[in-house]
Amino acid sequence: MTQEQARELVKSRLSHKRYKHTLNVKDMAVALAQRYGADEEKAALAALLHDAAKEMTRQEMLQIFSDNAIMAKNAAQRPFPVWHGVAAAILCVTRWGVTDPQILSAIECHTTGRAGMTLLDKILYMADATSAERSYPGVEALRREQMQNLDLALLHSLEQSIGFVQEKGGELDPETLAACRDMRRRVAGLAGGSPT
Ligand SMILES: [Fe+2]
Ligand SMILES: [Fe+2]
Incomplete structure (x- = not known):
């Protein structure tokens, strides 16, 4: 799928406001990819498609999960705000011919992060948080x-997100906690690591 095709696809699926958000996330993702030497094309495509399922109903997403149980894993048991990333990744593979595992991973975990995030996962998470x-x-x-x-x-963004959900009394996704623990370890490891 080209960037142009992805843009057209999401334009037809999203409100004007969310489409604008999507274009802003794409701009930020490309800027971060340039800064950190990631693949700009993959960053752009992942960003353009990240919220492609955001305006689907709960029922539609549940149907996608039950039709694609292996890819959906335990999505239906996780908090609802997490669902659209998993649903979008499934639609990428099953309907839109996007199969690059890095793009799929970034889309799937863009709301929560996860332990062991790749560079592209981090770029999309941050681009979505700072568009x-x-x-x-x-x-x-x-x-x-x-x-x-x-x-x-x-x-810092993961910590803020956890604080925000706790403040609202919302349900925390275990993946966000795992991502935060993992990043704390990595950041501490780098700070305390021996110089090379
Ligand atoms: Fe999202
Ligand atoms: Fe988003």
Whole structure:
């Protein structure tokens, strides 16, 4: 799938507001890919498709999960806000011919992160958290930090996200906690590691 095809696809599936968000995430993902030497084309495609399932109903997504149980894993048991990433990754493979495992992984975990995130996973997570239209307190600091130290920015973004869900009394996804623990270990490891 080309970027143009992905753009057209999501334009037809999303509200104007979410389509604008998607284009902003794509711009940020490409900027981060340039900064960290990731594949810009994959970053752009993953970003364009990341919210492609966001406006589907709960019932539609449940159907996708039951039709593709192996790929869906335990998605239906996880908090609802997580579902659309898993559903989009399944649609990529089953309907849209996008099979690159790096792109699929980034789309699947873009809401929660996970332990052992790849560079592309991190780029999409951060691009989604810091896209141009976002205006929550602290987003400016994250935008600066992610250009200096992606892992540290990711850790801070995960911590904020956990704090936000806890404050609202929402349900925390275990993958977010696993991602946060993993990034804490990595960041501490780098800080305390012997110079090479
Ligand atoms: Fe999303
Ligand atoms: Fe998004």
